[in-house]
Amino acid sequence: MSKPSRNLERIQRSLVSRYRAEKAFRLCGIAAVTLGLLAVLVLFADIFLKGKSAFSATYIQLEINYDQEVLGIDDLSDEGALMLADWDRLHKTALRQEFPQVRKRSERRELYALVSNGAGYDLKERLLSEPELLDQTEKFWILADDDIDTYYKSLLKGRAYTARLSLAQLERVKQLIDQDRIELQFNANFLSRGDSREPEQVGIKGAMFGSFFTLVITLLLSFPIGIAAAIYLEEFAEKNRWTEFIEVNINNLAAVPSIIFGLLGLAIFINFFNVPRSIPFLGGLVLAVMTLPTIIITSRAAIKSVPPSIREAALGLGASPNQVVLHYVVPLAMPGMLTGSIIGMARALGETAPLLMIGMVAFIADVPGGFTDPATVLPVQIFLWADSPERAFIEKTSAAIMVLLAFLITMNLSAVWLRKKLERRW
Amino acid sequence: MSTTVVSAAETDSNTRSQHLMSGDQTNFLNDIQDHVTVGTCFSENAKMSIKNVSVFYGNKQAIFDASVDITENQVIAMIGPSGCGKSTLLRSLNRMNDTIEGCRVKGHISMDGQDLYSPKLDVVELRARVGMVFQKPNPFPKSIYDNVAYGPKIHGLTDSRYELDEIVEESLRRAGLWDEVRDRLQQPGTGLSGGQQQRLCIARAIAVSPEVILMDEPCSALDPIATARIEELIEELSQNFTIAIVTHNMQQAARVSHRTAYFHLGKLIEVNPTEQVFTMPEHNLTESYITGRFG
Ligand SMILES: Nc1ncnc2c1ncn2[C@@H]1O[C@H](COP(=O)(O)OP(=O)(O)O)[C@@H](O)[C@H]1O
Ligand SMILES: [Mg+2]
Numbered sequence: 049m050s051k052p053s054r055n056l057e058r059i060q061r062s063l064v065s066r067y068r069a070e071k072a073f074r075l076c077g078i079a080a081v082t083l084g085l086l087a088v089l090v091l092f093a094d095i096f097l098k099g100k101s102a103f104s105a106t107y108i109q110l111e112i113n114y115d116q117e118v119l120g121i122d123d124l125s126d127e128g129a130l131m132l133a134d135w136d137r138l139h140k141t142a143l144r145q146e147f148p149q150v151r152k153r154s155e156r157r158e159l160y161a162l163v164s165n166g167a168g169y170d171l172k173e174r175l176l177s178e179p180e181l182l183d184q185t186e187k188f189w190i191l192a193d194d195d196i197d198t199y200y201k202s203l204l205k206g207r208a209y210t211a212r213l214s215l216a217q218l219e220r221v222k223q224l225i226d227q228d229r230i231e232l233q234f235n236a237n238f239l240s241r242g243d244s245r246e247p248e249q250v251g252i253k254g255a256m257f258g259s260f261f262t263l264v265i266t267l268l269l270s271f272p273i274g275i276a277a278a279i280y281l282e283e284f285a286e287k288n289r290w291t292e293f294i295e296v297n298i299n300n301l302a303a304v305p306s307i308i309f310g311l312l313g314l315a316i317f318i319n320f321f322n323v324p325r326s327i328p329f330l331g332g333l334v335l336a337v338m339t340l341p342t343i344i345i346t347s348r349a350a351i352k353s354v355p356p357s358i359r360e361a362a363l364g365l366g367a368s369p370n371q372v373v374l375h376y377v378v379p380l381a382m383p384g385m386l387t388g389s390i391i392g393m394a395r396a397l398g399e400t401a402p403l404l405m406i407g408m409v410a411f412i413a414d415v416p417g418g419f420t421d422p423a424t425v426l427p428v429q430i431f432l433w434a435d436s437p438e439r440a441f442i443e444k445t446s447a448a449i450m451v452l453l454a455f456l457i458t459m460n461l462s463a464v465w466l467r468k469k470l471e472r473r474w
Numbered sequence: 475m476s477t478t479v480v481s482a483a484e485t486d487s488n489t490r491s492q493h494l495m496s497g498d499q500t501n502f503l504n505d506i507q508d509h510v511t512v513g514t515c516f517s518e519n520a521k522m523s524i525k526n527v528s529v530f531y532g533n534k535q536a537i538f539d540a541s542v543d544i545t546e547n548q549v550i551a552m553i554g555p556s557g558c559g560k561s562t563l564l565r566s567l568n569r570m571n572d573t574i575e576g577c578r579v580k581g582h583i584s585m586d587g588q589d590l591y592s593p594k595l596d597v598v599e600l601r602a603r604v605g606m607v608f609q610k611p612n613p614f615p616k617s618i619y620d621n622v623a624y625g626p627k628i629h630g631l632t633d634s635r636y637e638l639d640e641i642v643e644e645s646l647r648r649a650g651l652w653d654e655v656r657d658r659l660q661q662p663g664t665g666l667s668g669g670q671q672q673r674l675c676i677a678r679a680i681a682v683s684p685e686v687i688l689m690d691e692p693c694s695a696l697d698p699i700a701t702a703r704i705e706e707l708i709e710e711l712s713q714n715f716t717i718a719i720v721t722h723n724m725q726q727a728a729r730v731s732h733r734t735a736y737f738h739l740g741k742l743i744e745v746n747p748t749e750q751v752f753t754m755p756e757h758n759l760t761e762s763y764i765t766g767r768f769g
Contacts, residue, residue, distance in 0.1 A: 167573070287575070357612035363573060365625045365682065366602035375624075376614065 095453070099446030105235035105248060106197040107189040108163060108224060110142040114175055116183045124179045135168030139190055149222060152318035158217055164191040166249045189233065190375040196221060200230060201443075209439070238447065242415045243429065247440035251432070252451050254415045257406070258328055258423030259397060259455070261416060265332020266339060266396050271338075271389050274343030275378075278385070281344070282351040283373050302341035309338040311407025318406060325407035326422040334402050339392040346388020351382035383467040390463035394456050400427040425450045509538070512756045514744035517543040517733075521686060521716040522567060527581035529562050531569065536562045539581070540742040542735055544686070549708060549717040551727035551748065554737035555763065560720040561609075563737075564688050568604040569597050569719065585686070602629050605679035609691040611671035611680070613663035618655050621663040621674055622646060625682035641681055649677035650707050669700025676707065680715070686713065689719040694725065705730050724764055728752045736760045 116122065118141065119133040120279040142157050144150065150159050164170075167190045174188065175181055192200070195212040199221065210218060224230040241251025285291045313334035317323040323330045354377050362372045403409065409428050416423035424432070426448060433445040516523075520543035526564045529537040536559045544550050544567075562571070569590065571577045583590045590600060602625075614621050622642045625631075632638040642659070646652040651673045655666070663674050672692055679687055689708070693701040708717060708730045721727050727734050727748065734751040736744045736759070744757040755761045 340696060355612075357608065358614060360570065360573075360608060361612045361614060361678075362624075364568065364570060364601060364606035364608070365678065366598050366600075366626070367624075367628055368598050371628055375628075380615065 086202050087473075092453075095446050098449045099443055099448075101201050102443040102447030103235050104201075104232040106192040107231060107233045108192050108196075109187055109189050109229040109231075110139055110146060110327040111185060112138055112142050112171065112188045112190075113185040114138065114171075114181050114183060115141075121182070124176065124182065130172070130176075133172075135172045138171050139163055139167045139384050147223075155216060158214055159220065161193055162217065162220060163194055163247060164193050164248045166244075166246060169189060173403070189231075191237075191248055192210065192230070194438060196230075197206060197248050201232070204232070206290075212439070236293050238444075243411060243424070243432070244413055245411075245438070246438055247438045247444060250441075251415075252426075252429065252448055254412060255424050255429035255448070256451065256455075257416050257425045258331075258412075258429075259425040260330035260418050261423065262331040262335060262408075262425055263393060263397060264418060265329055266335040267389075267393060269332065269336035270343055272320075274389065274392075275338050275347050275385055277340075278344045278347030278351060279373060279378065281405050282348050283369070283377065287455050298344050302345055305401075306338055306399055307401040307405065309334050310402030312337065313402060313406045325422070326412070327420050328416060328423050328425075329419040330406050331403050331408050331423075331425065332419070334406060335396040335399060338399065338402060339389075339396050340391040342395065343385075343389050346391070347381065347385040350384025350388065351377055353384065354380045379470075383470045386466050386470070387463050390459055390466075394459050394465045397425075397455060397459070398427055398452065400431055403428055404431075426455065509741045510745065511541060511745060512744045513750075515542045515742075515745045516547040516699045519546050520544060521546040522583065522585045522718075524563070524567075525582040525584075527563070527566065527579065527583060529559070529566055530576075530578045530580070531562075531574070531619065532576040535551060536740050537566075537742075538740045540737075541740060542745050544716060544718055546716050547712060547714070547732065548732040549719060549730055551714045551731035551734045552718065552720045552737060553722065553724060553727050553734060553763070554743075556722060558737040559740045560737055561690050564690055564718060564720050567686070567688055568601050568606055570601075570606065602682050604686045605682065605684035606720055607672070607675050607679055607687065607689040607692045610695050611668055611675050613666070613671050613674050615662065615664055617660045618646075618663045618666070618674060619659040622677050622681045625678060627641070629682055644675040644680040646674075647709070648680055648707075649673045650703060651677055667700070669696050669703060671701070672696060672704060673707065676704070676711075680711070684715065686716045686718065686758065689717065691720050691722065693723065701726070725754070736763060738763070 088433050115138070119129075119135070120194065121129045121133055123129070140160055147159055150156055168415050170191060171188070186289065196217075197215055197220075198209055213221075219408070221230065237249060240253055241249065242251045242254030281291060281295065313330065317330055317333055318325055323333070358376050358380065359372055362376050363369075367375065403425060408424050409432065410422065410424065411432070412422050412424055414421070430445055430448045433441045433448060503737075522544040524543070525541050527537060527540050528535060540563060542550075552564065554560055556600070565571045566579045566583060571579060579591060585600075585604070589595065590631060614624065616624075618688060619642055622645050623638055626638060626641050633643060643652060643656075646655060651670060654670060655661075663671065666674060672695075676687075676692075693704050696704065705726060708719065711717060712730075712732075717725075731748045734748045734753065735743060736755075736757070739761050743744065744751065744755060744760045746756065750756075751760060752764060
């Protein structure tokens, strides 16, 4: 034993270097966290800045005359007449009146291209919702074409993008601006419509519903099966070569690239079981198979972390193995199992590759109404829009990413909330 | 069923070499080599009887051919150095060893003449008749009320909520916990102090009215005051229950038990009335242990 005073000296000397090491370690940690946060922040900011303009759209105010003769309609309840009516003539007439100097045919086509080619449909909706407008005239805000939209938004930002417009069209827009008859309005269509070929008319609702229906199937299949498998493997299965084999394979499956599951879906569900392609039910099946291993692995970890003393206590009281599992193991492991499942679902929500293989990448304009309607999902929609040439799709793509992120964040928050709630119950 | 220590030649020699290495204990080597338990293992009024029991964990033998009776409405204390197999033997009395993979029990254990290891025996029923209190208090993460009510509920002991309330109150009273928790029965059992938690575990065990209560070092995680309370409680409970308690606290064994069994390296060395064990032990190993020469 050395003398106490000498020991103290040594301890003090070693303390200096220990504190230095601790400080360096802490700085490294802070740097790492800052870097990570910064990356996320930059990503989010970029997406937000690019995507926020998709939530507004350019509208042009026109004097619309719902002329009974032009439309050839006497009675608004006459379906056939509604179908036959040339609704586009309403805004075409209005545009010609607005710009009487336009005569030539080619010029006229350019003039009509100021408004979206879905404008006639909007006018029909308008008239049907307000039947007394028939044969009346009103000032109506009509959705502008995507090229006008892109130009007008870029103009407001101070960097006008004119490449897609002719001089005559620029002239007309200028006139409209001078008269205060062109403006940005909230783009309600983006949240209430399905996909479209025309960027100004696209909506995310179809993809949102597609994702929702797909995830419902995924959840309904993978959650109960995954948890049942985990409970069986962890609590009831004998430990032998078979269960070991199964365990190894589950771990392997979790690492299989997701596109392989798409091929599996194609080969088994479509070719063998003849499930129709492109539908949420099929997408849900494929994603459920993909998510299962994750759920099984996390659920087993959650079950393993239930303290053995609780099992012993229940067994010691004479609870049957089944009761121990149902009364204690499952409730105690539930927060962990739910977290694992929601993480698996979040991964499924963001998955694109396997869905490409089973036809969920088709262009589908209708909002799906159920599990067997053709649909696409959010990430595939992002992929499709990102792939489209029109400039107006850039903002739509970013906006779709925002919607996807909102979905993901909601799911993760609900995981945290569920966890908190279930843990408090005990 | 007659068994001797079988296929234990290899384990036996292991034990012996362990022995040789632990210096001081070499003197006693001869004393346990072909051991016979000294004292009075058998009892007129046996609730449980252990005959020639050996317990193995895989290839490792933890109990060597132990025989002892557990007398009805008495407390038997099991003492001995740590690792000598006290818990192992205790856990084979309600077949908690079944849950440990690779654990085998040989020999004969019976309660009221019924073989506990016969295939006809229902383990769930056995555990309702033989309750257990563990070393570390392990209340369920539920309310105090539900902790106590769980056993009666799963065994269907009551017909009405009122009856259940009565059982809960009665059990908590007997465990000496009622006055402390009567106002907060709906609060979590895990929020109680260590000593209260252990009494809650005792209340939980007696709520199913077992015939035998097994306690594995129930006070080792508690402070002296909580320990004293539990000891009082054990004394009271022994009027109605048969109790087997494992402890490494010799004063505790002396205070609460009627008979004491001394274990050494998996062998049951001596069983005698507690007074005798602590005043004039028959076996010199027992004497060395209680005089503190090892342990
Ligand atoms: N689950 C187990 N698996 C393997 N060996 C065990 C197990 N439990 C206990 N043992 C061994 O059995 C012997 C007796 O253990 P135990 O009964 O816990 O002793 P005590 O309770 O007297 O301290 C020890 O040598 C211990 O290492
Ligand atoms: Mg022990």
